[in-house]
Amino acid sequence: MSRFDKYRQRLQASTDDMFARSVRFEPRGSDGLADTERVKREVVAPVSIGVRENQSFSGSRAGDFATDIRTGGAVIKPNRITYPDLDIRKDDWVVVTDLPGQPRFKVASVDDREPGRLMITIGNF
16 A cells, blocks of 8 residues: 555545445446346446536647546546445446436446546446
8 A cells, every 4th residue: 555545545535525426337238238147236436427528639838738638428436445346347337326317327438547446437328
């Protein structure tokens, strides 16, 4: 454990308290059928849903270089310490249960390289 891990964990807990939503993951195969080997999971995690402007990867003289390459779409960021055994895969379904109408999404990709969080990119069906 690095010497900064305790600070990252504290920061993530604070962020979760302020921005987290209840999310249900429903395991699916690439064929869209339920994956019976995995169970549905309810988690509480920050969810970023909304339209983002596309950003250019090139900078300008004003110094507004876009370092966040991911443009558009939505992201769910579960804490890996809180949910160490979370098994989410591409094509799983996602329901944000505490938003009006309980919107449903499909997992587009899962990035597990971030040390503190899974980065789950979601999109419409």
